[in-house]
Amino acid sequence: MNIGITVYPTYGGSGIVGSELGRELAARGHNVHFISSVLPTRVTELNDRVHFHEVEMMSYPLFEHQPYDLALATKMATVARAEKLDLLHVHYAIPHSISAILARESIKEKRYVPVITTLHGTDITLVGADRSYLPITRYGLQQSDGVTAVSKFLKRATIETFDFDDIEVIPNFICPGQYSRLTDSPLRDELSPHGEKLLVHVSNFRQVKRPADCVEILANVRQNGEKARLVMVGDGPERAAVAYRAEQLGVKDETIFVGKRENIANYLGVSDIFLLPSELESFGLAALEAQACELPVIATRIGGIPEVVNDGESGFLSDVGDVQKMSADTLRLIQDEEMRRAFGVKGRELAIQKYSTDMIIPHYISFYEKVLHETGKRTSSLSASNASGTQER
Ligand code: GMT
Numbered sequence: 001m002n003i004g005i006t007v008y009p010t011y012g013g014s015g016i017v018g019s020e021l022g023r024e025l026a027a028r029g030h031n032v033h034f035i036s037s038v039l040p041t042r043v044t045e046l047n048d049r050v051h052f053h054e055v056e057m058m059s060y061p062l063f064e065h066q067p068y069d070l071a072l073a074t075k076m077a078t079v080a081r082a083e084k085l086d087l088l089h090v091h092y093a094i095p096h097s098i099s100a101i102l103a104r105e106s107i108k109e110k111r112y113v114p115v116i117t118t119l120h121g122t123d124i125t126l127v128g129a130d131r132s133y134l135p136i137t138r139y140g141l142q143q144s145d146g147v148t149a150v151s152k153f154l155k156r157a158t159i160e161t162f163d164f165d166d167i168e169v170i171p172n173f174i175c176p177g178q179y180s181r182l183t184d185s186p187l188r189d190e191l192s193p194h195g196e197k198l199l200v201h202v203s204n205f206r207q208v209k210r211p212a213d214c215v216e217i218l219a220n221v222r223q224n225g226e227k228a229r230l231v232m233v234g235d236g237p238e239r240a241a242v243a244y245r246a247e248q249l250g251v252k253d254e255t256i257f258v259g260k261r262e263n264i265a266n267y268l269g270v271s272d273i274f275l276l277p278s279e280l281e282s283f284g285l286a287a288l289e290a291q292a293c294e295l296p297v298i299a300t301r302i303g304g305i306p307e308v309v310n311d312g313e314s315g316f317l318s319d320v321g322d323v324q325k326m327s328a329d330t331l332r333l334i335q336d337e338e339m340r341r342a343f344g345v346k347g348r349e350l351a352i353q354k355y356s357t358d359m360i361i362p363h364y365i366s367f368y369e370k371v372l373h374e375t376g377k378r379t380s381s382l383s384a385s386n387a388s389g390t391q392e393r
Pocket residue numbers: 011012013014015017092120121122123150172204208280281282283284285286
């Protein structure tokens with residue numbers, strides 16, 4: 001198949017999932033065309049199966065804000081025709097599905113290119129549900145030829161907010177070979193020079209992630225006599241506030257901000273416990289990646305997290321903001337090595353059993369085939385009833 005993929009290239013889990021999906025599809029013999037403003041973060045290599053088409057923006061004094069959505073739609077339509085795309089798969093509903101639908105409609109007399117929209121979370125729960133975007137998000141769902149969501153939770157949330165239920169749940173995934181526990185690494189010595197236990201958090205430091213809860217947990221753990229340190233991977237709007245809170249709590253020197261990193265698996269691999277105190281998480285890709293590295297997870301019982309983390313088996317779940325319980329659970333895991341190891345092993349087992357690329361990528365492919373079959377039937381009956389209709393296929 002020739003597949004066009006659009007993601008937010010620099011920010012967040014949806015970009016990671018879309019990029020990794022493209023790479024995995026190419027490895028299975030499909031041609032992938034990324035269409036976005038810059039090369040997506042995890043797309044490290046372009047070759048004869050992985051292509052990149054940059055969305056070019058015209059600057060004009062009249063435009064106070066550049067109309068990216070229209071430039072994207074134009075690029076999608078151009079690439080769809082030039083590369084004979086079979087489908088456009090967009091990640092994050094706003095504005096990607098709207099741009100894709102516009103692209104599809106603008107060329108449909110020549111070639112019908114189905115649009116598949118994958119919902120990732122905040123595109124539905126925060127942005128899409130906002131009254132300024134709700135009607136256009138609903139339109140994007142209704143007009144897509146196929147819609148997937150990354151968790152059962154997100155499917156339910158979409159049904160509730162948008163009264164739209166034709167959704168296939170296809171979860172986030174990991175390639176097991178890319179994640180492992182790294183027992184003997186210089187990075188471990190660097191982060192834990194005196195053998196301290198390492199807590200780790202990975203996110204884009206937005207409010208919804210509640211990153212300040214991580215330093216509260218660290219402070220509580222240290223007050224109980226455990227010499228732990230906290231590794232904060234990523235960057236975003238809350239970073240300065242978190243650093244200030246660490247200073248207030250007297251754990252500034254034990255909180256290490258390493259910034260945005262490409263080698264997240266290395267930081268997870270050398271750590272001991274993963275913290276994800278989010279207020280909302282439609283799936284929790286970072287928790288899945290942590291489990292794949294055999295890290296027990298301390299997280300909140302919200303959104304799709306209970307679908308990923310088994311409470312009492314691969315981690316401990318708490319109510320949002322219940323820092324006391326999260327601290328107590330972290331302490332338990334620090335002090336009980338046997339439990340920590342058992343949780344780690346179970347976490348990796350669950351990650352591989354339920355979310356490995358070997359299971360999830362074929363699920364995407366069969367969904368593509370289903371959508372192509374259905375739209376093919378629809379468009380051929382349309383062109384039969386309309387003698388002037390042309391199909392470029
Ligand atoms: O919040 C983020 O980390 C970014 C956001 C995105 O859409 O880029 O992530 C969402 O998509 C991920 C991949 O499907 C999910 O694993 C995250 O749970 C989800 N984040 C939220 O729902 C807050």
